[in-house]
Amino acid sequence: MDKHSSEVDKIPQKRMKTYGVIGVCxxxxxxxxxxxMDHGHQVICTDIHSSDNCPFLYTLNGYNTQICLNEHPESFFKSSDYIIPPPSLKRSSKLFQKIEDSPAQLMEVDDLILEITPNKPVICITGTNGKTTTTxxxxHFCYNAGFKPTEHGFMTLQGNVDYIPPxxxxxxxxxxxxETGTEGNKGDLKFILDRCHPSCGLITNINPDHLNHNQDFxxxxxxxxxxxxxxxxRTVVINGDDPAVWGLVSNKNYDGKVVSFGVDHPPQGKSKKxxxxxxxxxxxxxxxxxxxYLCECGLKRPIPNYLATNVEGNSFILETDNNKIEMxxxxxxxxxxxxxxxxIATGHEILKIxxxxxxxxxxxxxxxxxRLxxxxxxxxxxxxVDYAHNPSGVETVLRELNKTYDKLAVVITISSESGETGDLDIIERTIDYADFIIPASYYSRLASEKFISSGKIILPPVEPEKFRDGTLGATAEQVIEGLKKGLRCDADALVCIGEAAVKYKENIKIFVNSEDINRFKR
Structure with missing residues (x-):
């Protein structure tokens, strides 16, 4: 036997530390x-929920970890060197006390975030509308160019707030x-960004659609x-056609690199901002x-670094300082x-595609x-179906559909984040573009009563029960009832709009493919 090898074998090997994660569901x-586990650590997981109530268990397929469901067994506490509880676990709870009494060391999620930093470029995308599609x-550009972007992997979750992006x-x-969103509160975005360490940022637009009742624009x-x-x-990519975004950059005298984008296109309407x-x-x-736009204070639309001209249908000419290319x-x-x-601007400027x-x-x-x-x-x-859930998002979608269809019926499933003001605004904007409006959610129905005189509102036979979960304003049953009314309308297209439209998309498909649908067609 090699003498050197035998000497090495005598050296005590350091045991790999085990991290215990509570709340894996x-x-x-x-x-x-x-x-x-992506950083090579040994992990064991536990949760009091059963596998039937653990909706994201599929994300752990392919990982080598022990998962204890239905309980927090004693072996979990004895086997863990560090235990990481969910941030929602109260310190006064019996479970938290059990962690402190165990031989393991308590590790908060923020401790983990400090210990493991992103070892890659981080691009944070924010704005009121368009975040998800832009992200x-x-x-998609990254995958095709040979990069592997990180994915949170939750198929039914947008995942743009709290600890998810970090x-x-x-x-x-x-x-x-x-994608980085906010709940409309000061510090929301800062909380995420402080933990993400962005290399670059992108702002799609800023519209007054996510305001809480006591906020101003x-x-x-x-x-x-x-x-x-x-x-x-560092570099920020911004929509130069939005005075709110451009004003923010100008007002802060931003000292990093600013890359703007915009379109050369005939105006579609007038408003104030x-x-x-x-x-x-x-x-x-x-x-x-x-x-x-042009303000008396001197704020005016900049010449975009990435400009779309000759927009026709699905094509446009992209103009930059050095290029002119048809897209x-x-x-x-x-x-x-x-x-x-x-x-495009972010992919080219930051990732050099x-x-x-x-x-x-x-x-x-x-x-x-x-999305459409x-x-x-x-x-x-x-x-x-379309996910639009705020006034400007709804208006943008319906304005586009108006270019294709002569008569449009709209089922509204939304409960606005801005409360009654937002609900009223959504109905008012829908009236401008729709021929028939079916308020399927309780709050859209309430708002629509003020616009009955428009002659476009079609109320379901039974008033929807009160329901709201964020912007999810309607139940699956309320969505289907709205569709039944919409199918009777003399329209070329029926669009079901809002978070509930997308959440219950499979219910809609089952209804549409059933034989019963013919009973509701005009």
Missing amino acids: GVVGNLVARVL TLLK LQCRLDGDVAVV MHYRLIKGELLEELRG ECCCGREIDLNETISGVGY EMSITGLHNVYNALGA PLEDIKKYLKTFKGVPG EYIHKDKDMNLI
Whole structure:
């Protein structure tokens, strides 16, 4: 035997530490376990829920970990060197006391975030509308260019708040492209960004659609501005056609690199928007909330670094300082041109993907499920679902559909984040673009009563029961009842709009494919 080898064998080997994760059936616990295992740590997991009540268990397939469900066994506490509870666990609880009494060392989620930092570029995308499509499109560019973006993997979860983006940044991958949202409160975005360590940021737009009752637009805009404070001189990609975004950058005298995008397109309407100076700006809109503007204070639309011209259908000419290249999309709508521009600018500037390659990748992007998604097509009426859940998002979607269809019926399943003001605004904007309006949710029905004189409101036979869970305003039954009314309308297309439309998409498909549907057609 080799003498050197025998000497090495005598050296005591350091035992690998074991991390115990409590609450693996929850989103945060699930991500914590995967982050630890992606970084080579030994992990055991536990949860009081059964496998039937552990909706994201599939994300752990392929990982080598012991999972104890239905209880927190004594062996879990004895085998763990560190125990990480969910942030929601109260310190006064018996379980927390049991952790403290165990031989294991308590580790909070924030301790883990400090210990494991993102070892990759992190791109944080925020804004009021378009975040999900822009994020998904940029990740599509990444995959095609040979990068592996981190994915939180929760199929039914948007995952843009709280600890989800920071933990997603730390999963296995070459780049983190994360959607970052807020609950409309000061510090929401800062909480996420402080833990993400972004290399770059992107702001799609800022519209007054997510305001809480006691907030003003200036306050909400400053929340989104927390991204600029976090970047501290790094690159930010912004929608220059939005005076709220451009005013934020100008007002903060941002000292990093600013890359702007915008479109050269005939205005589709007029509105007003508050400038950073406090005045109201006349806005010649290309889509809701963005367009051409000039304020008395001197704020004016910049010449975009990435400009879309000659927008026709799904194609446009992309103009930059050094290039002029024709782009073609498989998704429709001027709002998606904006989404594409944000993704293109970020992909080219930050990830250095050549524009000619981006051109190929853009054409193969089929969109995000639940965004102008066609559920059923026939000669009588097309059925579409869309996730839009705030006034400007609803207006943008309906304005686009108006270009294709002569008569439009809309089923509204929304409960606005802005309460009664937002619910009223959604109905009012829908009236401008729809021929028939079916309020399926309790709160949309309540708001629609003030617009009965429009002649466009069709009330379901039974008033919907009161239901609200964030922007999820309708139950599956209420959605189907709304569709039944919509099918009787003399329209070319029926669009079911809101979070419930997407959440209960499978219920809609089952209903549409059933023989009973013919009883409700006009």
